[in-house]
Amino acid sequence: MSLLYPTSLAPLMFPKVHRRAGGARPCRTRADDSLVLLHEIGRSTDPTRQAYTDGALVLIDGFAARLAPHDPPSARLRSLSLLGMLAGTLQLSRALTDRQLADELLEQGIHNALALLDAEQHN
Template sequence: MARYAKEHKSVTRQRIIEKAGHRFKQDGIDGSGISTLMSDAGLTNGAFYAHFASKDDLVANVVGEELRAQVARYGTLPPGRPGLEDFVRDYLSPEHRDHPGLGCPSAALLDEIGRCGEDTKQAYTDGARALVEEIAARLAPENPRSARGKAIGLFTMVVGTLQLSRALSDPKFADEVLEQGIENALTFMS
């Protein structure tokens, strides 16, 4: 019985994290109250504190999990530069732009993460570092350290491009920003 309860609590906690990740990226951290987050997970408000000490605790867990999942997805891409090109094209796609709740936490939450507590910033820092290392390893498999600066540049380029495209009300201009972003990123990589 105790084992079932522990497994059930772990599954429930994971469901809260997944649903909160989607909601945060869709509506923002500040725009997502505990009651909405728990409703999304099919739970009552009272169940929240059985899993998290505070909303800040949940945010830090969500940010860490979102970035770990993103790094894991990149690991499934083809090796080297072809995989990196696939990443750029997928990241700067209209589908990613138009569905922030399913996409990258950086493009959706970066401005809010900067105002969060230390635990969330640390979770983000760890995840961003892992993403940069993944990009650097694809840019220079023989010496990833040598490509760290370029990897940081590429990461910031795609995140900023996606954010700008999402902010535009003119669909043609928003698409043009994505298309130019892909071209710029591929040129930057070469």
């Protein structure tokens, strides 16, 4: 696996889960708020969905610029898909009652994302 991704991209795409004192369930993060809102945004009016799209693309374009500095548009869709995969992993981990399994899922999600990025880099 390329060392480029763990140090520069993964922390941006999959923020570290913050635990409360005593190992209680993780605290809510801004990423959680976005995940909760996705369902509502999908059912909202076109202007609301456009505002969300505009904001998401700012983030995605930042990822794409890091993935393909000489041609960011070529990595835009890949970045968007990867963010969707990671968001789903985070959301599923939050729903699990088994903390160890949830943590393992988060680690596997990071591993899968990095493997995908590494595979793409070699194609």
